[in-house]
Amino acid sequence: xxxxxxxxxxxxxxEVEGMTCTNCALGITKxxxxxxxxxxxxxxxxxxxxxxxxxxxxxxxxxxxxxSLGYKVKNAPGDAISTHNHGNxxxxxxxxxxxFTLFFTVPLMSHMVFPHDSFMQNxxxxxxxxxxxxxxxxxxxxxxxxxxxxxxxxxxxxxIFIGFTAAFAYSVAGAILYSGNHMLAHNYLFFETAAxxxxxxxxxxxxxxxxxxxxxxxxxxxGQIQNTIARKVVFENGAxxxxxxxxxxxxxxxxLQVNTGDRVPADGIVVNGTATVDESIVTGESIPVDKExxxxxxxxxxLTSGSLRxxxxxxxxxxxxxxxxxMVKEAQRSKPSIQRLGDKVSAIFxxxxxxxxxxxxxxxxxxxxxxxQQSLMQxxxxxxxxxxxxxxxxxxxxxxxxxxxxxxxxxxxxxxxVLEEFAYIKTIVFDKTGTITNGRxxxxxxxxxxxxxxxxxxDVIVExxxxxxxxxxxxxxxxxxxxxxxxxxxxxxxxKGLGMSGKIGDDFYxxxxxxxxxxxxxxxxxxxxxLNSEGKLYLLKNKTxxxxxxxxxxIKTDASxxxxxxxxxxxxxxxxxxxxxxxxxxxxxxxxxxxxxxQKTPAEKLAIIKTLxxxxxxxxxxxxxxxxxxxxxxxxxxxxxxxxxxxxxxxxIVLSDKENLAQLALAHKIARHTLLTIKQNLFWAFFYNxxxxxxxxxxxxxxxxxxxxxxxxxxxxxxxxIRLKSKKLR
Numbered sequence: 101x102x103x104x105x106x107x108x109x110x111x112x113x114x115e116v117e118g119m120t121c122t123n124c125a126l127g128i129t130k131x132x133x134x135x136x137x138x139x140x141x142x143x144x145x146x147x148x149x150x151x152x153x154x155x156x157x158x159x160x161x162x163x164x165x166x167x168s169l170g171y172k173v174k175n176a177p178g179d180a181i182s183t184h185n186h187g188n189x190x191x192x193x194x195x196x197x198x199x200f201t202l203f204f205t206v207p208l209m210s211h212m213v214f215p216h217d218s219f220m221q222n223x224x225x226x227x228x229x230x231x232x233x234x235x236x237x238x239x240x241x242x243x244x245x246x247x248x249x250x251x252x253x254x255x256x257x258x259x260i261f262i263g264f265t266a267a268f269a270y271s272v273a274g275a276i277l278y279s280g281n282h283m284l285a286h287n288y289l290f291f292e293t294a295a296x297x298x299x300x301x302x303x304x305x306x307x308x309x310x311x312x313x314x315x316x317x318x319x320x321x322x323g324q325i326q327n328t329i330a331r332k333v334v335f336e337n338g339a340x341x342x343x344x345x346x347x348x349x350x351x352x353x354x355x356l357q358v359n360t361g362d363r364v365p366a367d368g369i370v371v372n373g374t375a376t377v378d379e380s381i382v383t384g385e386s387i388p389v390d391k392e393x394x395x396x397x398x399x400x401x402x403l404t405s406g407s408l409r410x411x412x413x414x415x416x417x418x419x420x421x422x423x424x425x426x427m428v429k430e431a432q433r434s435k436p437s438i439q440r441l442g443d444k445v446s447a448i449f450x451x452x453x454x455x456x457x458x459x460x461x462x463x464x465x466x467x468x469x470x471x472x473q474q475s476l477m478q479x480x481x482x483x484x485x486x487x488x489x490x491x492x493x494x495x496x497x498x499x500x501x502x503x504x505x506x507x508x509x510x511x512x513x514x515x516x517x518v519l520e521e522f523a524y525i526k527t528i529v530f531d532k533t534g535t536i537t538n539g540r541x542x543x544x545x546x547x548x549x550x551x552x553x554x555x556x557x558x559d560v561i562v563e564x565x566x567x568x569x570x571x572x573x574x575x576x577x578x579x580x581x582x583x584x585x586x587x588x589x590x591x592x593x594x595x596k597g598l599g600m601s602g603k604i605g606d607d608f609y610x611x612x613x614x615x616x617x618x619x620x621x622x623x624x625x626x627x628x629x630x631l632n633s634e635g636k637l638y639l640l641k642n643k644t645x646x647x648x649x650x651x652x653x654x655i656k657t658d659a660s661x662x663x664x665x666x667x668x669x670x671x672x673x674x675x676x677x678x679x680x681x682x683x684x685x686x687x688x689x690x691x692x693x694x695x696x697x698x699q700k701t702p703a704e705k706l707a708i709i710k711t712l713x714x715x716x717x718x719x720x721x722x723x724x725x726x727x728x729x730x731x732x733x734x735x736x737x738x739x740x741x742x743x744x745x746x747x748x749x750x751x752x753i754v755l756s757d758k759e760n761l762a763q764l765a766l767a768h769k770i771a772r773h774t775l776l777t778i779k780q781n782l783f784w785a786f787f788y789n790x791x792x793x794x795x796x797x798x799x800x801x802x803x804x805x806x807x808x809x810x811x812x813x814x815x816x817x818x819x820x821x822i823r824l825k826s827k828k829l830r
Contacts, residue, residue, distance in 0.1 A: 223275035304811025375406030485806035494781030502774030541575035
């Protein structure tokens with residue numbers, strides 16, 4: 101059995117050990133693309149390589165290609181999939197190597213404090229101490245460096261490999277040539293340089309692995325909640341009993357018992373009992389939600405009180421949590437355009453640095469008459485102080501931290517490119533119903549006209565609205581459903597922005613906004629009765645007005661504060677609605693929106709969005725149902741539809757808490773600060789290399805200090821990204 105992961109969209113994911121930087125990932129990507137695979141993505145942070153499966157290229161071939169580059173596929177065919185995170189296992193392996201090399205490097209470095217005639221100056225002793233370290237260096241960096249050169253994508257390991265190899269080879273030559281004269285041999289021995297380069301780079305890798313893991317905690321936390329033990333209800337001999345089963349053995353239709361403190365093991369519905377559920381892991385909302393019979397449950401959420409029985413409706417890869425994990429991972433694959441600069445520089449960085457190192461040696465030794473030893477040390481210092489990793493880490497670590505912080509707060513952002521676009525947004529267009537307002541409508545009054553029968557009116561309204569997904573329709577069905585009697589309506593049609601229609605026998609009914617009144621000769625009756633058309637629905641029977649339904653929707657409590665914050669940040673806010681003009685204008689005035697488009701059909705909304713996007717960067721916020729075309733046409737579509745499978749696929753950004761518009765303001769802050777972090781990281785990476793390489797070239801840094809500085813530069817970039825997880829956003 102093959103133990104790699106196939107996702108429903110034909111994507112294969114392998115867990116790969118040994119990637120330490122973006123150059124490593126780039127080498128794997130290019131190699132697999134040359135093989136003929138498509139949609140290849142290698143992520144050094146998560147240790148995953150994914151690609152679209154191919155009928156002509158088997159998994160064995162892919163594994164062989166990856167392992168020929170010097171990496172290890174942990175879940176190759178025939179292996180058992182590791183349940184540990186890549187960063188953990190790979191990081192632990194590097195830690196063991198680091199401590200092993202440190203054991204030999206410390207005494208080797210101590211010779212610098214002993215007199216020249218002491219036993220520590222013996223070249224063969226130094227060779228013996230450095231050899232185990234160099235062997236580790238060859239295994240850790242040498243194979244990767246050689247294979248990256250074979251693939252035409254030289255990585256960071258090439259610089260490290262050349263540096264410690266040159267120091268070690270020069271020292272071995274010195275030990276052989278001057279073995280009888282320790283005083284003279286001392287000037288040619290740089291075994292401690294070779295060993296310290298390897299040890300310090302390994303230390304940097306250990307710290308880097310630990311730090312990078314912190315930028316992926318959101319996905320890790322979500323993944324951990326899937327590994328739950330469930331109590332399945334089984335029926336035997338007329339009685340039911342509970343058996344404990346792992347999450348993987350839950351099937352659709354299973355009845356599960358969930359008690360206080362338990363995680364909900366799958367998506368489903370309450371069949372018995374009541375409980376209070378903490379859904380913050382999915383929605384970001386800290387206030388627990390009460391659940392009773394027929395209420396939906398999201399897998400991974402926690403019962404804070406009560407107990408219930410549920411029926412599983414979605415399991416495994418079909419759950420909301422699985423969809424979120426998949427979406428967040430895919431988001432991390434999407435590169436913002438600002439990363440292209442770093443990628444281009446990283447691709448040519450290694451050969452350029454090797455050239456600078458060679459030029460440094462030639463100029464120092466042949467032009468400036470510097471000694472052979474010093475010239476070699478300057479050239480090695482150039483190699484080991486250079487850091488393409490910092491540039492490669494600048495963008496992905498910031499994107500992972502930003503997307504992770506958003507996900508922790510119930511905001512799901514589909515990629516670094518979306519983050520970047522949202523940070524630059526100039527206009528945000530809001531739908532009204534369910535976005536600015538709560539979308540929970542109350543039926544205030546029903547006015548009957550032309551001797552209409554109230555029961556008939558209620559029956560027709562409820563039956564028509566059952567076939568609509570609009571929030572108003574759902575609220576009306578909820579409010580009037582208990583009074584309604586079942587009736588048979590045929591030929592039911594929903595016209596977006598207009599209303600519903602259907603037939604009972606020879607009678608034709610229409611239900612909708614005041615727009616349908618143009619077909620009714622009885623419209624003047626509204627004025628005769630003093631009825632206002634604002635905020636009402638109308639029911640027509642055979643083109644004759646028989647009822648008006650007064651409805652009311654409340655504004656979200658945080659709407660005004662969010663609009664004010666966006667306006668203060670220089671973002672133009674726009675209200676775009678299908679509702680009547682007076683009603684929309686009143687709402688906009690109450691919350692601080694100055695630009696209003698009212699009484700617009702979905703087609704008109706789409707045209708307005710296209711006009712706005714042609715002028716400047718525009719985002720659209722809607723409920724993801726009848727606003728889908730406008731959401732798609734905007735630069736960034738933002739859906740307020742809750743944490744559901746359908747919602748996660750409807751827009752570029754999904755706000756999971758329908759009651760909390762403040763998530764929008766937080767999403768914008770996260771986007772702006774992520775972009776700022778990327779710029780800071782790239783500045784440091786470029787600045788470091790521009791300054792450090794010349795300093796090393798002129799001989800002001802020895803290779804040991806250079807190796808430490810190189811590791812330090814990576815940590816600054818990663819640390820700045822980690823700061824994004826908890827920094828105060830303004």
